[in-house]
Amino acid sequence: YAQCAIDAGVAFVNALxxxxxxxxxxxxxxxxxxxxxxxxxxxxxxxxxxxxRVMAKLFEDRGVALDRTYQLNVGGNMDFLNML
Structure with a gap:
């Protein structure tokens, strides 16, 4: 994702x-x-x-109409083993 952000020229908020x-x-x-x-x-x-939630509220506050949102929890390390 980091390289894709660079390639697209967009900011990257690293939540990984x-x-x-x-x-x-x-x-x-x-x-x-x-x-x-x-x-x-x-x-x-x-x-x-x-x-x-904060990002969705920010978008709405800035005039973006959101029909629905979702978040993806993508795991690839031991942190996510507890979620199973």
Missing amino acids: PVFIASDPVWAKKFEDAGVPIVGDDIQSQVGATITH
Whole structure:
């Protein structure tokens, strides 16, 4: 997802349980592309549900009409074993 954000020229909010923003190689890639990157594993810091709700409210406050929303919990490490 990080490389896709760079390729698309869009900001990347790292909610993945992988350190990207603090990795010097990735930080340089984003800097060179002029693309902002925020956070490392932000979901575990503030929670996926509250992040989802706040972003949905922000979009509505800014005039975006949302019919429905959903969040995906994509796991690939031991953190997600507890969810099973």
